[in-house]
Amino acid sequence: MRPGKINTPALTPGPGRLARRRSALIGGALALLFLGALAGCSRGGNSTATQITVAGSTSVTPFAEQLAEEFMRQHRGQQVNIQGIGSSAGIQATQPGAADIGMSSRALQTDELAELEPIVIALDALAVIVHPDNPVENLTLEQVRRVFAGEIANWRELGGPDAPITLVNREAGSGTRGAFEELVMGKGGPPLSYRAIRQGSNGSVRAVVEGDPVAIGYISLGVVSPQVRALRIDGVEASAANVSAGRYKLVRPFLFVTRRGGTPGPLATAYLEYVLGEEGQRSLAQAGLVPAPRKETRWKR
Known part of the structure; x- marks a missing residue:
């Protein structure tokens, strides 16, 4: 066949x-x-x-x-x-x-x-993840874009603690990074911040966020674990049901x-x-x- x-x-x-x-x-x-x-x-x-x-x-x-x-x-x-x-x-x-x-x-x-x-x-779905102790639960897509561009550098600006944001990004050539650039940063949008920690896999991004209460990263929804928490984007939870229904947009x-x-x-x-x-x-x-x-x-x- x-x-x-x-x-x-x-x-x-x-x-x-x-x-x-x-x-x-x-x-x-x-x-x-x-x-x-x-x-x-x-x-x-x-x-x-x-x-x-x-x-x-x-x-x-x-x-x-x-x-x-x-x-x-x-x-x-x-x-x-x-x-x-x-x-x-x-x-x-x-x-x-x-x-x-x-x-x-x-x-x-x-x-x-x-x-x-x-x-x-x-x-x-691309899940934007933080440490479970982080009180921030929801971000707009524009806020996510500005965070990863380095334009928002402190959690205080997002309703969180007065602490610098640790950005965790994927390496050049990563399909996950390419999808994030297209879906979040946008064509012609700002580049990803060079100050981010770069990791080579979903698992390594997740491990960094697990160990840092002020870190933020993005990984495949299928590998989100209880040791991290996926943020709602524009009020919509990252879930298979919301992907199927067309409500969650980072797909x-x-x-x-x-x-x-x-x-x-x-x-x-x-x-x-x-x-x-x-x-x-x-x-x-x-x-x-x-x-x-x-x-x-x-x-x-």
Whole structure:
């Protein structure tokens, strides 16, 4: 079975983001060397591959790993290798075939869409998180934008304690960061503050906020834990129900990507069908994500 075409918004990079994309290319080049070796091991002259590599977004990684474990229990002797190397690096690894399937937590850029086909596996909300002891419970989207631009630097300005705000951001090349820039900072809006602490994964952002009562960061809704608290944005709680109802606005797609013009191998096809099938979608919903809209899941049996 061949995937249907999925239409997701194309994002055209602005001049202010070009430097960040160049930084991401360095990490992507290193990832390609590693993934190329791994892909060679899995495919090495074997016409019926028993291994595939799925690489990319660290936000998608824990969910892809969970699905891979479930899939492999049902397909003995088949190996699905999940590599969390970041959205941009995963996209770059998929283009030449070093990865069988890429993972991205941001929409594809126009040039990427020319070579890759995005498949929406679920919807995720970006949760803006603080320490549970922080008395602030709600911010407007404009306030969030100004905080991460560095224009608001003290919690007192937001109804909280008289204490400086510790900003926690994601690294350049992160799909989560790219989605936050598009959804919160806005096209042509202010850049993210350079004074922020930069972390390499959702888990590390969460850990910093857990340990700092005046910190603020953003992570995938699916990995929010009791050790942090998600703020309401414009009075709306970050929840799967509000995402489904269209009330919560900081929503992004979780994507698998494959190369255009080619057919994924049998194992990659089987894994994709499992992820987008009833069992895989139910597993993602139980993990806190919103199942992919039906119009986006043409691989469902």
